[in-house]
Amino acid sequence: MPSHHPRRFRSNSRDAQPLDARAVDDLRFIRQTMERSAAFTAVPGWGMVAVGATALPAAWLATRHNFDLRWLEIWITEAVLAVSLAIVAIQSKAARRGLPWTSGPGRKVALSFVPPVAAAALLTIPLFRANLGPLLPGAWMLLYGVGVIAGGAFSVPVVPVMGVCFMVTGTTALFLPSLGNWAMAAPGGTVARTHAARANPRAESASSAGKGRERPVPGEIPELDRLIHERVRLGIISALAVNDSLSFNDLKRLLHTTDGNLSVHARKLEEGGYLTCRKFFEGRIPRTEYRLTAAGRRALDQYLHDMEEVIRLAREA
Numbered sequence: 001m002p003s004h005h006p007r008r009f010r011s012n013s014r015d016a017q018p019l020d021a022r023a024v025d026d027l028r029f030i031r032q033t034m035e036r037s038a039a040f041t042a043v044p045g046w047g048m049v050a051v052g053a054t055a056l057p058a059a060w061l062a063t064r065h066n067f068d069l070r071w072l073e074i075w076i077t078e079a080v081l082a083v084s085l086a087i088v089a090i091q092s093k094a095a096r097r098g099l100p101w102t103s104g105p106g107r108k109v110a111l112s113f114v115p116p117v118a119a120a121a122l123l124t125i126p127l128f129r130a131n132l133g134p135l136l137p138g139a140w141m142l143l144y145g146v147g148v149i150a151g152g153a154f155s156v157p158v159v160p161v162m163g164v165c166f167m168v169t170g171t172t173a174l175f176l177p178s179l180g181n182w183a184m185a186a187p188g189g190t191v192a193r194t195h196a197a198r199a200n201p202r203a204e205s206a207s208s209a210g211k212g213r214e215r216p217v218p219g220e221i222p223e224l225d226r227l228i229h230e231r232v233r234l235g236i237i238s239a240l241a242v243n244d245s246l247s248f249n250d251l252k253r254l255l256h257t258t259d260g261n262l263s264v265h266a267r268k269l270e271e272g273g274y275l276t277c278r279k280f281f282e283g284r285i286p287r288t289e290y291r292l293t294a295a296g297r298r299a300l301d302q303y304l305h306d307m308e309e310v311i312r313l314a315r316e317a
Contacts, residue, residue: 047089051082052185059185067133072124075184113151116143137180141170224306225299227272232257232265237300240275240292248288266290274299 058078065071120143145166152159173183274296
């Protein structure tokens with residue numbers, strides 16, 4: 001596979017934006033692309049508040065029944081309503097961010113979250129039949145918290161914190177069954193409003209990956225790799241840097257580009273040895289999958305280092 005040698009980047013008089021400002025913009029773009037592709041950031045803050053709010057009337061109604069069949073029906077109805085609201089809110093926010101919730105990070109969250117919740121649903125039947133209804137709120141909250149923590153590993157940092165809160169609430173409900181109904185209504189949505197601190201640690205570590213490298217000659221603008229300097233190609237490399245692989249459709253949605261544009265830029269990166277492309281069929285549906293090569297990862301690290309060097313030189317000047 002042919003190798004690619006970075007060429008010196010020369011400032012063009014047609015560029016209205018200063019070089020250091022473009023460098024800052026590039027670093028911001030890289031970080032945002034990594035965050036969006038590596039973590040499920042479509043956690044709707046106000047949507048979760050609405051979900052928590054629906055539990056309040058359900059808790060009030062449930063306290064009027066002594067863990068009987070009507071009590072169980074109330075909470076099952078509330079669960080269906082809450083899940084429906086959550087799906088609508090998540091889908092809406094994911095669409096605004098340009099990456100469907102069925103994308104790679106979204107699937108990881110779902111696959112981690114569903115098993116504990118399914119276990120809670122299955123445990124409901126034998127516990128209720130054994131007249132252990134008072135234990136159900138605590139068991140539900142504990143397993144729900146486990147699911148939130150597991151799914152939160154692929155989402156914004158505050159989500160696992162929410163899971164811990166649910167587990168603490170569930171533990172309280174187990175030992176104090178009389179509080180079970182109101183424990184189910186404990187608002188977790190307000191915690192989700194703090195997810196403004198949703199920075200992905202992996203993206204931050206990648207943005208500083210080149211800091212230990214040798215600096216160029218003092219006062220000299222470093223060489224930039226023109227192959228990945230173009231915005232779409234830079235987005236492709238950044239997204240693949242925090243994923244084992246991404247499909248063609250994942251990249252198209254993430255970068256808001258067309259089929260033809262993405263194909264052209266991906267082919268250039270493949271020719272430069274920065275990524276590999278695998279075409280295959282799932283059933284009768286053709287799929288294209290991309291992976292970052294070691295050369296591509298080194299090129300991104302060097303590009304980040306060079307961008308930071310441009311900013312440093314501009315500030316010193």
